[in-house]
Amino acid sequence: MEDIGKIEWVCMIFKRAKSIVKMVTKRPKVLSMYRANSTLEILKPSATRFAYMFIVLEHLIRLRPNLICTISSEEWIRWDKSTTPKFIDAEALVKTLQRVYIVLRITDMQGSTLGLSYEYMDKIGESLSKNTYLTPEKIYLNFFSNKDFLLHYEFCKIDIIREVWNARWNWFHKPIHAVAHILHPLWRGPHQLGNDELDSGFEEYVERWTGT
Secondary structure, three states, X not given: OHHHHOOXXXXXXXXXXXXXXXXXXXXXXXXXXXXXXXXXXXXXXXXXXOHHHXXXXXXXXXXXXXXXXHHOOHHHHHOOOOOOHHHHHHHHHHHHHHHHHHHHHHHOOOOOOHHHHHHHHHHHHHHHHOOOOOOEEEEEEEOOOOOOOEEEEEEEHHHHHHHHHHHHHHHHOOHHHHHHHHHOOOOOOHHHOOOHHHHHHHHHHHHHHHOO
16 A cells, blocks of 8 residues: 555645645634535544544545535635635636627627727726736746756736737727728717827728728
């Protein structure tokens, strides 16, 4: 049993089992929530008896429904320490891409026009500029094998998403989009005046068709 426990993937499973036991038993708040959803106690690993880890793991498997009820309970969701960093990243990404998803839904609907596409793509850019969900992260780069020299810099996840948006916008953005926006009844108005991007797009489109 001890030799099997040294296999990398087996060892990883046991480590995760230990982390679950530790999380529940070492935190009074979590233990209280768990006991509200289960009448069975969680067994703790023994440092001197490796085979006992198997018993703990087997017991955890039987307690799986109770653990699921615990982490899906209203009390757990309201607990400010319940979200892990990965979940926080996922939540921030969903909020960031919400407007992109809305635009995709709109453009896939019957009656979608170029004028609408232009306006809503522009709003995506605005929302990305104002994004506060994705925060900067530090990246450490090793340029030398001896690892004595490390360079770190901050990058923002939102900047990467903005680059993707810019690349796609520049790829399909044509002068006709500006014309469609200017002529669209929903957007026509004084606010269009002085918009260099709309003006240049309109002029380029007219020049192409008139040759002047």
